[in-house]
Amino acid sequence: GQQVMQIPQYQHVQEGEDFTTYCNSSTTLSNIQWYKQRPGGHPVFLIQLVKSGEVKKQKRLTFQFGEAKKNSSLHITATQTTDVGTYFCAANTGNQFYFGTGTSLTVIP
Amino acid sequence: NAGVTQTPKFQVLKTGQSMTLQCAQDMNHEYMSWYRQDPGMGLRLIHYSVGAGITDQGEVPNGYNVSRSTTEDFPLRLLSAAPSQTSVYFCASSPWGEKYGYTFGSGTRLTVV
Numbered sequence: 001g002q003q004v005m006q007i008p009q010y011q012h013v014q015e016g017e018d019f020t021t022y023c024n025s026s027t028t029l030s031n032i033q034w035y036k037q038r039p040g041g042h043p044v045f046l047i048q049l050v051k052s053g054e055v056k057k058q059k060r061l062t063f064q065f066g067e068a069k070k071n072s073s074l075h076i077t078a079t080q081t082t083d084v085g086t087y088f089c090a091a092n093t094g095n096q097f098y099f100g101t102g103t104s105l106t107v108i109p
Numbered sequence: 110n111a112g113v114t115q116t117p118k119f120q121v122l123k124t125g126q127s128m129t130l131q132c133a134q135d136m137n138h139e140y141m142s143w144y145r146q147d148p149g150m151g152l153r154l155i156h157y158s159v160g161a162g163i164t165d166q167g168e169v170p171n172g173y174n175v176s177r178s179t180t181e182d183f184p185l186r187l188l189s190a191a192p193s194q195t196s197v198y199f200c201a202s203s204p205w206g207e208k209y210g211y212t213f214g215s216g217t218r219l220t221v222v
Contacts, residue, residue, distance in 0.1 A: 009149070033210055042199060043152070045210030088151065090211075095159055096167055097142070097211070099152040 003027075004091050006100030014108050019076040021103035023089035030092065032072045034063060037102070038085040046074075079107045111135050115200050115214035122190040122221045130185040130217050132200030138212070139205035141183040142167070143175065145196040146216075152199065158183055159205065190221045 005024045013019050023032065031050045035043040047056055049065035049072060056063045060083075062075045076083055086102040116131045134141065142157035154167030158177040172194060174186040183202075187194060197218050201211040 006151075031208070035210075042213040042215050043201075043211070045212070048208060048210060050208070090152075095140075095157060095165065096154055098154070098168075099144070101149065101151040 004089060004098050004100040006089055006103055008103055009101065010104045010106070012106045012108060013079050015081060016078050019079050019083070019105055021074050021087050021089075021105075023072045023074075023091075023100050025070050025091060028069050029072075030069075032065060033090045033097075034072075034074055035088045035090060035099075036085050037088065041085075043088060076105075079105070081107050081109055083107055113200055113202055113212050113214035115198075115217050117217060118215065119218050120220070122187070122219065124190060124192060124221060126190050128187050128190065130187070130198055130200075130219075132183045132185065132214060133181050134183075134200075134202040134212070135181065136202065136204075136212065137180060138202035139180070141177065141200065141202045142211075143173070143183070143185045144199045144201065145169065145194075146199060147196050155185065155198075187219075192221045195219060195221045 033048045034046040037043045047063050053067045054065040060077045064073045084107050086104045088102045089100045090097050113134045139160045143155040144152040146152050153169050155173050156175040158164045161180050164175050197216050199216045200214040203209040203211045
């Protein structure tokens with residue numbers, strides 16, 4: 001099946017530092033989605049990227065889709081304690097959506 | 110709108126028992142799916158459905174059955190529970206089409222002893 005690799009698996013940052021998680025695929029993706037899961041919660045849809053080289057922003061979050069549509073990144077500027085959680089990328093192959101293994105973000109106050 | 114509702118929230122089963130995890134959505138979404146989440150392994154697709162009467166297997170379908178008799182409901186059946194099925198199960202739905210994100214239920218935490 002579709003392999004979507006995500007790194008790093010864990011990241012600890014001091015509050016106010018930046019954070020980036022990366023998602024990589026061996027095949028070209030038609031689109032990529034990003035989700036956030038708070039501890040003990042369920043995944044919540046953040047955004048979808050479709051176009052090559054696309055960049056979208058949501059307040060302190062910046063999402064990028066690579067030119068070759070094989071990789072994507074999520075960057076958080078000046079992390080806050082409310083950013084704590086696991087961030088997943090997801091990509092579809094036909095009718096099936098495959099999730100990356102996620103990056104667990106801990107923010108140290 | 111309630112969104113995606115999963116029941117029960119918690120369940121403990123003995124090995125060999127069977128049970129059904131319920132999932133219902135009130136958003137008239139065509140696409141529904143079941144995932145299991147295990148530590149370090151992300152979300153793995155068990156089964157999915159693109160509409161009433163249509164189901165298909167995902168990455169890890171063994172030991173699970175599904176049916177989709179209505180647009181709203183997509184139950185997941187564990188035929189004979191095994192300790193390896195201890196996990197958190199999420200149901201998700203979306204409108205048909207690639208441009209939509211999934212709406213997830215709050216999950217069922219299942220322990221098989």
